[in-house]
Amino acid sequence: MKPIYKKNLTTVALIWVGCFILLSLVYMLVLGPQRKNEKNIENVLFERKQQYQSALKASEEETKIQLKKQIEQLQNKLKDYVVDFEDSADLTFDIGQIAREQNIASFSIKAKGQGGFSKIPDCDYIGENYIDISFTGQFNKFVVFLNTLERHRPVIFVDEFTVTRSRDKRDQEHRASLSVAVFVKK
Numbered sequence: 001m002k003p004i005y006k007k008n009l010t011t012v013a014l015i016w017v018g019c020f021i022l023l024s025l026v027y028m029l030v031l032g033p034q035r036k037n038e039k040n041i042e043n044v045l046f047e048r049k050q051q052y053q054s055a056l057k058a059s060e061e062e063t064k065i066q067l068k069k070q071i072e073q074l075q076n077k078l079k080d081y082v083v084d085f086e087d088s089a090d091l092t093f094d095i096g097q098i099a100r101e102q103n104i105a106s107f108s109i110k111a112k113g114q115g116g117f118s119k120i121p122d123c124d125y126i127g128e129n130y131i132d133i134s135f136t137g138q139f140n141k142f143v144v145f146l147n148t149l150e151r152h153r154p155v156i157f158v159d160e161f162t163v164t165r166s167r168d169k170r171d172q173e174h175r176a177s178l179s180v181a182v183f184v185k186k
Contacts, residue, residue, distance in 0.1 A: 082183040083154045088129055091182060094152065099135065102145050105173070106136040112179075129184045130159065134177040139163070142176045149180065157181045 112130035164175040
């Protein structure tokens with residue numbers, strides 16, 4: 001090859017490499033971010049279309065009826081676990097009634113705190129109410145009482161309990177104390 005063709009070929013190759021580098025930089029600096037932005041806009045558009053479809057579906061009467069039924073079912077399910085604040089005072093009477101049905105002796109019950117409820121972190125609508133229970137009875141009565149408490153509606157959660165054995169080995173009556181918690185609707 002002649003030196004003049006070599007020089008022309010080298011010049012053309014350098015121009016092509018320069019253009020390729022320049023186009024790559026333009027793509028990376030201008031077109032790349034635009035493609036990312038385009039994908040973000042497509043995702044937002046897709047979400048908005050879904051919201052629009054949900055809004056259209058929610059405006060139908062059949063959907064409204066279905067949603068109302070679902071809300072009622074969820075509220076009824078919530079009543080299994082949460083007691084209204086006004087009804088929380090009746091809960092101690094319910095526990096006392098359970099103790100009377102089990103023929104538990106030396107039964108005492110008292111609310112922990114100031115009679116209100118304590119807050120649960122990051123929970124705006126539900127609080128906790130703690131109750132201390134103590135009684136004397138046989139171990140079988142303790143187990144039946146504990147089982148009955150845990151099956152109560154609204155649910156009574158047994159936080160902790162202790163059973164202290166009687167000093168007299170012939171005496172089957174043991175001292176038991178429980179700390180229970182109940183969810184209270186604010």
